[in-house]
Amino acid sequence: MDLAPHLKEVLLCWGSDTLASWHEIQNNVAKLTLDDGRSFVLKALGPCSEATMRRLRFEHEVLRHVEQQGLAVAVPLLSNQGTPYVIASDCIYRLSHWLPNQPAEAQTSAERARLYQNYGMAIGRFHQALASYEDDAILSKTWQTDLRTRVLDEAVPVVLAHLDPARLPLFQALLAEIEPEMTAAFADLPRQLIIWDCHGGNVAVDGFEVSGFIDCDHISIAPRIFDLADFLVNLIKWDVGDAQKAALWMAHFPHLIRGYETITALSGHERTALAYALVAMPLLLMDYFFQHGLLEQTKVELAAWEWLVRHRQAIIAQLEKLP
Numbered sequence: 126m127d128l129a130p131h132l133k134e135v136l137l138c139w140g141s142d143t144l145a146s147w148h149e150i151q152n153n154v155a156k157l158t159l160d161d162g163r164s165f166v167l168k169a170l171g172p173c174s175e176a177t178m179r180r181l182r183f184e185h186e187v188l189r190h191v192e193q194q195g196l197a198v199a200v201p202l203l204s205n206q207g208t209p210y211v212i213a214s215d216c217i218y219r220l221s222h223w224l225p226n227q228p229a230e231a232q233t234s235a236e237r238a239r240l241y242q243n244y245g246m247a248i249g250r251f252h253q254a255l256a257s258y259e260d261d262a263i264l265s266k267t268w269q270t271d272l273r274t275r276v277l278d279e280a281v282p283v284v285l286a287h288l289d290p291a292r293l294p295l296f297q298a299l300l301a302e303i304e305p306e307m308t309a310a311f312a313d314l315p316r317q318l319i320i321w322d323c324h325g326g327n328v329a330v331d332g333f334e335v336s337g338f339i340d341c342d343h344i345s346i347a348p349r350i351f352d353l354a355d356f357l358v359n360l361i362k363w364d365v366g367d368a369q370k371a372a373l374w375m376a377h378f379p380h381l382i383r384g385y386e387t388i389t390a391l392s393g394h395e396r397t398a399l400a401y402a403l404v405a406m407p408l409l410l411m412d413y414f415f416q417h418g419l420l421e422q423t424k425v426e427l428a429a430w431e432w433l434v435r436h437r438q439a440i441i442a443q444l445e446k447l448p
Contacts, residue, residue, distance in 0.1 A: 131213045132157070135167065138204045138211040139220055156223060164223035166199065166339070170210075173217045178210060180342065181219060183266045185209035187258055187318070187344050194254035196247075197329075197337030199224055224337040228330035237373070238380045240333045245384025247335035248323060248356065252349050253389050255318035263318075263346070270321070270347035272398075273311040276405045277304065280412035287415040292427065299434045303404060306437075310401040314348040314394070321345045323352035324359040350395050354402035357381060362407065362429035375436070379443050386447070396447070400440045404433045 136144060136157070143160040150156055153169040170177055181201060188200040199221035201209035211218045231237040260266065281300065288296055320327075321343040329336045357378050364370035382399075385391070391399070407430035414422040433440070 131216070131218070132167070135211050135213050135218050135220075138206070138213070139202055140205055165202075166221050166223055168219045168221075168340070170217045170219060173212050173215050177217050178208075179266070181210045181217075182208075184342050184344060186260075187255070188341055190258045191251065191254040194250075194257065196250055196254055197224060198251075198341060199337065199339040219342075221339070224329040224339060225331040226329035226336065226339075227332070229332045231333070234377070236333060237377050240330075241377050241380035242384035242387075243330075243333060243335050244328065244356065245353075245381035245386075246388055247328065247338070247384075248320075248352055248381075249385040249388030251320060251338060252317070252352070255320075255344070258318060267318075267345040269316065270345060270351065271311075272314065272348055272351065272402065272405060273308055276311075276408055277307065280405075280408045283412045283415055284408060287423075288427075295431070296427075299431060303401075303434050303437070307401045307404065310398040311348075314350070314398055315392075316346050316348055318344055319347050319349050319352045321347060321351065321355075323355045325356070326359075328356075348395070348398070348402070350391070350399045350402045353382070353385065353399060354406050358403055358406040358429065358433070362425060365429050365432035371432070375439060375443065378440075379447055382444065382447060396444045397441065399444060400437050403440065404430065404437060407433070 132144060132147060132155075141159060145158050145160045147155050147157045147167075150166075153171075155167050157165045157167055159165075170181075185201050185203075188198050191198050192200050202220045202222070203209055204211050204220075209219065211220070228240075229236070231240050284296070285293070320338065320341060322340070327338060327340045329339055360378070361371065361374040364374065382391070382396075407426035411423050411426045411430070414420070414426065
């Protein structure tokens with residue numbers, strides 16, 4: 126999507142035409158810098174629809190609440206018309222403040238532990254703030270995710286229908302081994318508002334400190350371990366073939382849970398279920414990629430899934446060591 130033709134037109138709707146520079150981050154996302162030095166993120170969200178506008182109004186309400194609890198989040202800015210979006214050429218746009226995002230590369234075990242703990246604390250604070258959001262009509266404004274249903278009843282059949290026949294026997298064998306454990310782990314998990322799209326690309330970091338959350342447009346109701354699993358899998362899934370990197374992740378991921386639990390504790394059931402939520406994440410993405418014809422992307426997810434299934438007992442052992 127070409128943002129350039131509409132930049133000035135869209136900015137005027139937020140009361141500014143003093144654009145000094147801009148550069149594209151993705152094909153629908155750009156960083157804008159004004160003459161006064163302030164920076165913003167503009168995202169094109171596709172064709173205008175009432176559903177998208179409703180979603181953006183809900184997102185703004187929730188993120189304003191989160192911000193009022195003291196967290197740095199990229200709240201969509203209100204336009205001159207009082208809406209958290211602008212419509213131009215039948216496309217809908219969202220503008221938000223740019224958050225500092227210059228992460229430092231962890232060189233030592235202590236630095237990695239510090240970074241992971243800070244990630245966990247930030248996610249815990251976000252969850253705590255979301256849990257305090259009150260809206261009697263919340264069920265009409267966002268969706269709910271039941272992990273067992275979403276993974277085993279919806280995602281797995283899609284994967285089975287599309288997987289390369291050569292990979293199918295191993296997948297079926299591992300699935301038969303782990304499915305009863307997942308069913309038990311996902312039973313009766315408490316649910317609340319969560320981020321739902323919680324990965325490193327949406328968490329801004331300045332050095333080793335989390336500077337805020339961006340692109341929070343999937344807030345919905347689900348077990349909170351969903352966010353923790355999503356974040357942790359994104360830290361390892363590209364490296365499961367590298368024994369050294371995998372060992373580093375295995376040794377350090379508990380620091381993220383420790384950080385989280387300095388803010389809000391997980392129950393024993395949630396801790397155990399977390400290992401199986403990790404296994405669930407690649408299945409959900411394989412479901413999406415297969416349905417959208419993105420076959421190459423499924424290879425990373427399948428390798429991550431197989432690794433996580435095989436290493437689940439080691440992951441559970443790490444979780445059980447936590448105080």
